[in-house]
Amino acid sequence: MSATMGGVDLISIELGKNSDFDRRIARNVLNIMQLESYLDRVIDPAAGSFYFETLTENIAESAWLQFQEMTL
Structure with a gap:
């Protein structure tokens, strides 16, 4: 799919x-x-997918926490 x-x-x-x-x-x-x-014609094929949205949110939150720890 990525390809x-x-x-x-x-x-x-x-x-x-x-x-x-x-x-x-x-x-x-x-x-x-x-x-x-x-798949090659849709702007965001994963949009609306609960799994992808949840995973993305978890990654973003984790990255933000790590960033905040580095700046303290």
């Missing part, structure tokens, strides 16, 4: 059994993520 949101042109996928189906899926993963999920 798609970042706008990469190529994703290298390890093949499982090296079958025709596996090769087809590996070729199409990037297309599926870009063309069907629209």
Whole structure:
């Protein structure tokens, strides 16, 4: 997902059994993520996600506390 949101042109996928189906899926993963999920067209795909919002808030609070300790 990060690669798609970042706008990469190529994703290298390890093949499982090296079958025709596996090769087809590996070729199409990037297309599926870009063309069907629209991850590359949404400004903030994680917006509204409770987990991401909570995690971000916890990281920000922790960083702020560490910063305040450094300035004392």
